[in-house]
Amino acid sequence: xxxxxxxRRFSILLLAVWLAVGISLPISADIPRPDxxxxxxxxxxxxxxxxxxxxxxxxxxxxxxxxxxLPRGVIVETEVAAIDPVxxxxxxxxxxxxxxxxxxxxxxxxxxxxxxxxxxxxxxxQDTVEIDGRRVVRRHYRWAxxxxxxxxxxxxxxxxxxxxxxxxxxxxxxxxxxxRLAVEPLPAHLPExxxxxxxxxxxxxxxxxxxAGEPGEWRFVVVxxxxxxxxxxxxxxxxxIAPTGLRIxxxxxxxxxxxxxxxxxGPLGDAWEVRFSILPAVTGGGDGTREARLPALKxxxxxxxxxxxxxxxxxxxxxxxxxxxxxxxxxxxxxxxxAALPWVLAGLAGLVxxxxxxxxxxxxxxxxxxxxxxxxxxxxxxDPQALRERLGRVLAALPQPMVSPVRSxxxxxxxxxxxxxxxxxxxxxxxxxxxxxEQAFRASRETLARSLPARWFR
Numbered sequence: 001x002x003x004x005x006x007x008r009r010f011s012i013l014l015l016a017v018w019l020a021v022g023i024s025l026p027i028s029a030d031i032p033r034p035d036x037x038x039x040x041x042x043x044x045x046x047x048x049x050x051x052x053x054x055x056x057x058x059x060x061x062x063x064x065x066x067x068x069x070l071p072r073g074v075i076v077e078t079e080v081a082a083i084d085p086v087x088x089x090x091x092x093x094x095x096x097x098x099x100x101x102x103x104x105x106x107x108x109x110x111x112x113x114x115x116x117x118x119x120x121x122x123x124x125x126q127d128t129v130e131i132d133g134r135r136v137v138r139r140h141y142r143w144a145x146x147x148x149x150x151x152x153x154x155x156x157x158x159x160x161x162x163x164x165x166x167x168x169x170x171x172x173x174x175x176x177x178x179x180r181l182a183v184e185p186l187p188a189h190l191p192e193x194x195x196x197x198x199x200x201x202x203x204x205x206x207x208x209x210x211x212a213g214e215p216g217e218w219r220f221v222v223v224x225x226x227x228x229x230x231x232x233x234x235x236x237x238x239x240x241i242a243p244t245g246l247r248i249x250x251x252x253x254x255x256x257x258x259x260x261x262x263x264x265x266g267p268l269g270d271a272w273e274v275r276f277s278i279l280p281a282v283t284g285g286g287d288g289t290r291e292a293r294l295p296a297l298k299x300x301x302x303x304x305x306x307x308x309x310x311x312x313x314x315x316x317x318x319x320x321x322x323x324x325x326x327x328x329x330x331x332x333x334x335x336x337x338x339a340a341l342p343w344v345l346a347g348l349a350g351l352v353x354x355x356x357x358x359x360x361x362x363x364x365x366x367x368x369x370x371x372x373x374x375x376x377x378x379x380x381x382x383d384p385q386a387l388r389e390r391l392g393r394v395l396a397a398l399p400q401p402m403v404s405p406v407r408s409x410x411x412x413x414x415x416x417x418x419x420x421x422x423x424x425x426x427x428x429x430x431x432x433x434x435x436x437x438e439q440a441f442r443a444s445r446e447t448l449a450r451s452l453p454a455r456w457f458r
Contacts, residue, residue, distance in 0.1 A: 055156050057178040059083050068174040071162055076174055078157055080145075084182045086304040088196040089152045090226035090268050092122075095157065095176065097139040098131070105165045110142055110158035114178075116149040144268055146226060150185020154178055186302065188311040193234045196309070197225040199265060200301040200316040210280050210325030212290060218248075218276040220318070221273060224301065225268045229253045232272055235299050240276075243292040246323075247279040250445055259417045280325040290327065296320040367399075367457035374457070378449040384429040387445055391423070398456050414453055422447035 052068045062079045070076065074097065081092040093112060097104075111119045123144040147153045157176040164170065186196075192422040201223045209218040220233060232253050242248040252275045262269030280290065297318040300371050302310050374394040381387035397404040402409065407420055429441050 014413050025339055034097060050174060052159060052175045054156070054175045055177045057156075057180040057228055059180050059182075063177050066157075066174050066176040067171050068159070070174050071099075071103055071164055071172050074098065074104065074162070074172075076160065076176055078153065078176045078179075078180045080181075083179065084184065084310045085147055086184045086196055086302070087186045088146055088148060088192075088226065088302075089304040089309075090197070091145045091147075092266075092268055093119075093143045093145045093155070095141040097160070099137040099139070099242055100131075100134060102137050103164050104137070104139075104162055106163040107139055108161040108163075109139075112145065112155050112157045114153055114155045116147060116153050117155060118146045118148055120144045142267065144226070147181055147183040150183050153183050160241045184309065190302070190310055193228075193231040194300060194302055194313075195227055195235075196302045196304050197227070197265075198226040198303055198305055200314070202297060202299070202316050202318045203261065205318060205321065207294070207321060207323055210278070210323060212280050212282045212325055212327050216280050216325070217275050217292060218278050220274055221256060221318070221458040222272045222274060222299070223262045223265065223269060224316075225265060225270065227270050227272055229272070232274065236274065236297075239295065239297050239299065241295055243295065244282075245281045245290075245292045246294070247281075249279075251276050282327075291322065291324040294321045294323055329418075363458060368454065370397075371452065371454045371457045375449045375452060378452065379445065381445060384426055384432075384441055387426060387441075387448070388430055391426070391448060394452070399458065400456070414455065416451045416453070418447055419451040419453075422451070 011151075033317065055065055058065070059082055061081070064075060064077045066076060077096045077098070079094040079096075081094075082089070085091050095109065097107060097109075100207050111121060111122070113119065120143065122144055123140070124142075125140050127138055127140070128135050130136070145155065156178040160174045160176070162170050162172040162174070164172070203221045203223060205220045206218075208217040233251060236251050240248055252271055256271040256273045259271055261271040278294075280292075297316075299316040300313045301316065303312075303314050306312060377390050377394065378387065380392050392403075395405065398414075400412065405413075407424075410420060410423075425440060425444040426448065429437065429444065
């Protein structure tokens, strides 16, 4: 009974082991997993990787072929955008490494090379993409490649070394298959700095404020493929002829920090900022005026999409720009003074006239007030003697005093006849004593006050 029980337990254990192995097999086959380091005497086994013999070059634009050893499940794909480019045409070259099992710890990648080939790095990114419903780690490398000579050119991809998770030493390396490019040569008489690009554009033309004798700025952006600082400098030097009245210095050229301006040309497009320092003359332009015309720009380039590239030269153009500049600060101040001088003089004349009018008005008002006070003083006299004394004080206090004037003097000063008659009546009444005619006194007093000349008080 005990033997049967042991046998039953042993069969159940075997069945459980078989089920566990059966369930794990599809998973292992579906997603490759990194192998553990093989151990020898307690240490990781050292694997020596010798030189890898590359495959013969191919003319396929896209290929996953190569020589060497890849980690299980890893895919390396290379793509050359144009197998038959034009000489000096910029070609996009892409290398993609897919890692479905996420077993790669690091990858050592180098730019492709070749005799008569120039390569520039565009980008190297790592992200995660979904392929057939699974999340896959992707390493993406892009280069801009130019074939500098015509004929057959070989573009060789460099060896890729892989570091795997859990392994102290890599035993995997891969050399993607090279490409055989059939490069169409350009006519030999064309200069080497002439850009080969499907489009060349001049954008964002700006001219700063200009002042005589002070440096200003003229700037714009050049957008195209395969451009370089040296090429742009030689193209612009051949175009610039400074107009009379302006001095144009050598251009300052750099890659624009804002590369969104070149997005319309795709990943190979570049935006370059060009800045010129311009110095306006103090004496003015050709005809003495402070204005000139910046030269029109006409930058040549070769369109690789034409039937015979190089037989027809295309041009990026910009129109000539008329510019004006201000005088130097000292002369501007003189101009301001000259322009303001008539107004200043007119203002001063107005102030003087206003002062004279105010002075005349004040004197007239003061004279009239004194005249009115003199009239009140004369009307307040109670008797001829008092009226005689007050009239003497009034005449003595005039701006041109009259002390005991006779009739002829008063007449010469413009005294009215009735006022002179009233004054004579006052003299007669003063000696009449108690027999003074009150009615005659009041009439003469009123005449002296009313007809007192106001102009005597001015």
